[in-house]
Amino acid sequence: MSSPRPHFLVLTFPFQGHIAPALRLARRLLAEAPDALVTFSTTEDAHRRMFPAKPCDGDGAKVATDEHDGRLEFLPFSDGTETGILPNMAFNAYLASFHAEGARTVAEILDALAARGRPVTRVVYTLLLPWAADVARDRGVPSALYWIQPVAVFIIYFHYFHGHGTIVAEHRHDPSFVVEFPGLEPLTIGDLPNFLTDAVDPSNIFHNVFNTSRDLMETLDKEGPKATVLVNTCQELERHALAAVGAIDVLPVGPVLPSGNVSGIFKQDDAEYMEWLDAKPENSVVYVAFGSLATMAREQVDELLLGLEESGRPYLCVIRKDIKVALADAEAEMLHERLKNGMVVEWCDQVQVLSHVAVGCFLTHCGWNSVLESVACGVPMVCVPGMSDQRMNAQLVVRDWRVGVRAQVDKGGVLRAAEVRRCIDEVMDNSEAAAEVRQMAGKWKQIVEEATGKGGSSDRNLMAFVDDGARSAV
Template sequence: MPAVVEVARAHGLRLAMYWIQPATVLVAYYHYFHGHGEAIASQAADPACEVTLPGLRQPLRIRDMPSFIVDDGTGAGSDLSKLILHGFRQLFGQMDEQEMMVLVNTFEALETTALEAIRPYLESGVFAVGAPTVPLPGAGDKNERVHLFAEDDKKGYVAWLDAQPARSVVYVSSGSLLTYNAREAEQILLGLRQLARPYLWVVRREGRSPEVDRLLLEEAARAADGMVVEWCDQVRVLSHPSVACFVTHCGWSSTLEAVACGVPVVAVPTWSDQPVNAHLLEEEWGVGVRAERDADGVLTSAELARCVDLVVLSGEMATAVMANARSWKDKAREAVATGGPSERSLRSFVKMVQELDEFARRAEEILSTSPSYP
């Protein structure tokens, strides 16, 4: 929101930016606007082309970049991409003009390389304060969490989860914005049936078509092993011992919650930072696998079933994914523990603000007693 910077400047307020995407995305945007934009744009038509950005451990393919900087201008979302990219361009221009501290919703161990890569360019300070920035189960009362939608357990999904065997449930959610068309919903249902596993699927009421409603009614009439809900407490679900894997759109909040809860992931990214997050989940952290869409951009039933099997059945990949998921869960808990890295980082940010305030106060005192002070 570039206008916020202008408001802060007009009122003489010090400004810190809260970056709600991964530090890796911060690196990608920074270098896109500082010398790498043309190189990235020239390769945008080739999803497999690799681009090396300063400081990152490995190159990012075009398909793994934030969607707004690799939109070739021909897609249905190109106008929106241009609008959002213009906003980011303004923001990074303002960051160049004005010293701006940056708080990032990540933790040091998770994105060490990306945080080290961006700090030399943002000398006012980059502080990793997340992992995620929501209370985890066992870290406090559940009422401390704020939910985007009204809490609703009319269907009793928690009791249903309690009745399922350990590591059996496939949890499917596309977040708070995306909706399904009829073919997308049909393919997901067919894939879940093929898996023959209990499933919990979140399908929001908003924007749901009559065709999707019909499919869901037919599924309910089948006395299926699954449950479809309009809302759930995602952290509570991901923390439940019956959940085997998470089929996710790879929004950053969902990504962090999966990592913090130690749940293997099937990544199905669409736009914005989601392709980067899918890359991190699969290739950097090794906690899941990225599903491929068909020519129409749909996750097919066969691909859904294939990917879930890869991360939950016995086998070399599933074993490695589960081990990595447990390891990152432990590191996330360490990060948000009292006195842990995220708290120390936040305290160092507060200390820096206090020191800057004290410096400004003393400078004002000196200037006010100077004969030449106007």
């Protein structure tokens, strides 16, 4: 009897910031292994948003395939809800349901794929799914964690749950307190992911994220020497952090950027913004986007647009539909009336925008996907970090790579117009400091191109992982 084909089951949490890198990795796996199969799986609600049903489809097909000759299949699992995560839903309760139903239905998917003659030979799972490794282990299938944040943040989480948690917990209310993790430069409490400071409190709305992060590190401990962690970075970007990882098999395989069709849970605006960019001079446009989760109150929208207008530069600003809806109708109507130099869209193809020669600066929340995309495109950044890994990501941008500046918010957490203007000037004017930032951005762009190109460090690491998956199939 012939051996099964290598078959990767890629599992991810139903946030756009998780779906995007997971789906990009799925397509990279297909490109690296022409004989491999990939099944991509997220929750039913996210799946429906990625593949809206046509009228004749009823509730939509459970299985969707794409252009890879049937080698890439989309098959959702259940999170125990009918509607997915709702804005007013208690996140701790949602995670409990997600863990229980996710583990049960992913087990069913593994069994069903085996019954169809497409047995899974490797499970790949992203953050917040520690149970995926247990489900895979129960069926004798090896697994790998796909860490979609920097290696430096992985080290913070690892050491927090391996001896350094006590000192962080004791000083978690002092953002200026300095803590040292093996292999990293000294960090303040304020630089750490808020899931390791604020979410320690059982009453915090993200407390189950803290618990899940602990479970994830315990899962890696259970895997022991067999534990494999793929990281969406390249060794050149985080050489010192990678040297401090220790015995865990960490493979930097990124930055993993889009290829082929771009699927996601947000509908893009019509591409009029690309025509708008085409009419702008080289390196003149400020691109502004704060990701798929960050919210903005009316005061912040007002200050942001005022600062952009007063900068005197053309700008393309993403203000999601849900943020517009949160504004009063009259305020939403006034939004476009305030625009003299810029254009506002609800969503866009970010890599396409960052790749455009007209874009000279990215005002960003510093989500890791956005940071990597900006580095890969050689665009300097103005960093406005919020939660999770974003503050550490900003440290990498400003301190380690010197490709951007960090904006300061006021005591109320609002980014003021004057600070918007100051930071934009700092990376886009004619000063020596701005010229150095642009030079460094160009340097890192070339380094990333080499790492992800044929024979580069990330390409070699991914190929080694694929080869290991092929051996697992035998």
